[in-house]
Amino acid sequence: MNIVLLAKQADQHEYCIRDPRQIQHLRQHLDVKIGDCLKVGIQDQERFDARIIRIEIHEIWIERLSKQVIPAKIPVTLIVALPRPKVLRRLIMDSVTLGVEKIVLMHSYRVDKSYWQSPFLEQLPHYVQLGLEQAGDVMAPEIILEKRFKPFVEDRLALWTQQHPTFVGHPYTDQSMPYAYNQPCQVVIGPEGGFIPYEIDLLKENGCQIYHLGNRILRTETAIPVILSRLFI
Known part of the structure; x- marks a missing residue:
């Protein structure tokens, strides 16, 4: 603390x-x-x-x-497929500590529907507080829950992508994640097992850019700091 x-x-x-x-x-x-x-x-x-x-x-x-002085935020909206409850705790704390401006927890095909009934979701304000205390910050990020993948991508993410680019972390693509972007953007991370082809196609159709992080497949909680450290130096 x-x-x-x-x-x-x-x-x-x-x-x-x-x-x-x-x-x-x-x-x-x-x-x-x-x-x-x-x-x-x-x-x-x-x-x-x-x-x-x-x-x-x-x-x-x-x-x-x-x-x-209050530490500055990273101008990023972090969009993550809802992970297992124990991973969610670390993910929220670490993302808040890193200074993420907004967090979206969304559903996808490989997200177990039972995760949405987890009591861990009710404890999100506590995890946010722990992350702020670690970073010496006071400004809590906005947290949004999106339980339907397709409507979220088509109705909300598509509009956000018109304002700032959306980078999707995905191991099966030829393009590498940019370095030192240092501008407002959205970052999308899939579930354990990754996005299915239909989801990747829908993200592409709505303006998202698909990038890999190298030849190793990372866990969600590892991918987040790797991507943020690449984009914001």
């Missing part, structure tokens, strides 16, 4: 940390004391330096000091 992230609240001079997980971390790992300084953020608002002014059993009170 590289920043203490608090829920949205009105601007004020003093704030109270009450989250048991955060308090445990501050006590056990940082051994905080009155007068110590912390990096603090208010979700979707701002981040600042703060000083501890009071420590109680279930609360730690801080006073606001100087305002700090």
Whole structure:
């Protein structure tokens, strides 16, 4: 935890940390004391330096000091076929930590329909918070759930692609993913086992560009940082 992230609240001079997980971390790992300084953020608002002014059993009170710069986002919409629940947890946390601006979780042929009933989906805000705390960020990405592949591609992704290019990671193509693109775009990652030919054809028909990442087939959680590091240097 590289920043203490608090829920949205009105601007004020003093704030109270009450989250048991955060308090445990501050006590056990940082051994905080009155007068110590912390990096603090208010979700979707701002981040600042703060000083501890009071420590109680279930609360730690801080006073606001100087305002700090919020880390910049990567101008990318990450579109991922919904993965297995345990992979989803890591995927969301890592994508938020990397600074992805928007995340779309979509259905595809090889996505098990039971994944959409997973309780992990209800915990997405918690995974977002953990990713923000790791990165020292406060601005949560927008997360969209798309349970129907064809309507999403034809009705929404096609419009987005008219504004910014859409790059699809797919091992069975001749073109290599661009380097150092550094411009707004969409990135599409398929499910375990990849997209079926019909899905690739539909993506092509709606303006998407299909690229490979080399001669190795990567897991979803590996492909995401590889693609983002290639496109944004």
